[in-house]
Amino acid sequence: MHINSIQSNYQSNYQPNFKATVSKDFIDAAKNYLKKNPTKLEAFEKKVDTYKYYGTDDINIFYKKNMINGKANYALYAAKDGMKPEEYVVLTVKDFFRKVVEKFMRINKYEFDMKTMDIQ
Numbered sequence: 001m002h003i004n005s006i007q008s009n010y011q012s013n014y015q016p017n018f019k020a021t022v023s024k025d026f027i028d029a030a031k032n033y034l035k036k037n038p039t040k041l042e043a044f045e046k047k048v049d050t051y052k053y054y055g056t057d058d059i060n061i062f063y064k065k066n067m068i069n070g071k072a073n074y075a076l077y078a079a080k081d082g083m084k085p086e087e088y089v090v091l092t093v094k095d096f097f098r099k100v101v102e103k104f105m106r107i108n109k110y111e112f113d114m115k116t117m118d119i120q
Helices: 002-013 024-034 038-053 097-106 109-116
Strands: 059-068 071-080 089-094
Touching (some): 024 097, 089 097
């Protein structure tokens, strides 16, 4: 019985090291886009907080605007510091920034973990 109380104390003190970080550039761009819709802006801010429980503290989430054949597309990536661009994990690629924000809002922990499981 004494062992169980020690184990339960140990387990309750365990803090997993999560906290994927969302880049300030993406947050600022999304806030600027969503500023006319306070409800969606508030939901976005809550979702950014949710990403603290996704992945590990060395995974960064960021976006890039790419031009392909004269057309813009927007990609949302996950990567660790020091990774080369060809090693980035693509979370989504969309033709409009709005769609990237919408996808960001819908990614759940399971999907994030599945897409980022190969990050070393």
